[in-house]
Amino acid sequence: MEPILTRYVREPNSFTLDFYVQHEGYTALKEALGKKPDEIIEMVKASGLRGRGGAGFPTGMKWQFVDKKIEPRYIACNADESEPGTFKDHLLMERNPHLLIEGCAIGCYAIGAKVAYIYIRGEFFHVQTVLERAIDEAYARGFLGRNILGSGFDCDVFIHRGAGAYEAGEETALLESLEGKRAQPRNKPPFPAVVGLYGKPTAVNNVETLCNIPLIVHHGPEWFTALGPEKNGGPKLYCVSGHVKRPGVYEASMNITLRELIEDRAGGVRDGRTLKAVIPGGSSVPILLPNQLDTQASFDGIQKAGSLLGSAAIIVLDDTTCMVWLAENLLHFYRHESCGKCTPCREGTDWLHKILRKIERGDGQMRDLDLLSSISANIGGKTLCAFGDAAVTPVVTTLKHFRQEYEAHIKEGRCTLPADWRARQPAGVH
């Protein structure tokens, strides 16, 4: 498949309005404004577009659930991209910002919103600058603002900068953060489509999801569906990182396999090394093993293999990677990022991390392994948001596939696989 979303990202001025308009930019918005809002929702439903943020929920349904009787309604674009291993939205916003703006405007028209907020993570300051300039350009040319293209439709797009909280990527936590509070999740239901930003109906959509909207409107849902396997249509961005020769964002149809992505696109693991494990959808999903590489990298394909496509962040690990260290590294992340609202997660992630650190430095005992499983079982499914399940996944999945490494650490009283890329002196807790 020829790249579609990222077709022009290597062109010098791809982020400018002039370039975008020369390449059919904003034609979808024109076409959309000539249709009824319901027709657009129907098109998105027919396309089968699934949310690109992680859960893979059908976007058309999400938009249909937005309560059309209550005014005002909002779109909140989730540009908080913080899942470890994910960097696709960054590329889209940096090099193709007008596609996102067009997607926001069409989305607003479809659900009857007048404002879209783009919640961008604080670390993407340079991206924000590009996006702000693009929004200003769009206002100046009448693609945003009052009476867009003479249709009578008004739409504003504003950027809201986060300040370093992974949890703000969870949809209700994002809304809390937008409202000027701590990024902590709300109880669901009610879902944001009914009670969202400021208590009003809100559609929360990922950047890549909204970037697909203009394509569906312009080319039609059939074209979109035909691009991939059943129920997994459209172009997809994959972020390949870790121990590969050419890490980067690769666009493909979801017919592609993990092997093609890792070996053909990303050049495979470093010379002289062998593949040990693959995390196919960001740090929160179960590990896949080398014998599962021929799995189709689609939402359904990866799920069948026992993991999740998540945000399509493929982290590749070669045989120098100690799996106990990996769990410790990721639990350090989750312990730091737990928002603290639910006790099992707040206390449990810290506890898990302490035990993992103990095993990793060689002070573990065999009974710690059961303790790890037990704590994990008491976090997963017992928190308001999916963070709890995400946080225990690295522990559960490494214990399942690499229990012998844990046991070796405990028996030998040291890390059995200290790689040269790791710290010479393990750092203290801070």
Added chain:
Amino acid sequence: MSFHPKMAYDATFHKSARALEEEGPPFVYTPENRARFDKIVQRYPAEQRRSAVLPAVYLAQYQQGYITANAIRHVAELLGITRADVEDVVSFYTMFYRKPMGRFVLQVCRTLSCAVNGAERVTEELSTKLGIKPGQTDPSGTFTLLEVECLGACDRAPVVMVNDAWHECLKPEAAAKLVDDLRARGEVALSGCHHVVEGKKAG
């Protein structure tokens, strides 16, 4: 007869260690920042001024380098919310600093993709070069070293964010040189984000 214990309800009673003392120099926005603030507030519905708390705190941090109780007080007054509301937010988000930081805040990404490409060693090298541990500022107040969680640049690992700018693909061997370069040339020594750089080169 009352079973209620005798309490000293005097002026000191409600004083908790967490009360917001006057701290740091007096704080008000500069006229430029005040103008920016007034513009930002308009993005949100009139009755939802609280939404502007993150950008408002950012403005204070850019003006003063870190957030003091006086800055919190000023932001709270402008937004019409309590100081506790603002402090709640400031203490939650990691990008807000409650103490003075160095001129360059070196934030090394420590999460998986960067770590497997040598981020732990980058931190070690920087730590040795500067003579400080992560979380500390060097005596001259030039550098602060922090370990941060995933910055979202896993394809250019290991990545270091210096203030608001990125430096990509920082190998451990090159870490010490980056410190020298920053000292000599300032932020222009950074590689920046490769997308931006590619755009500039061609444009």
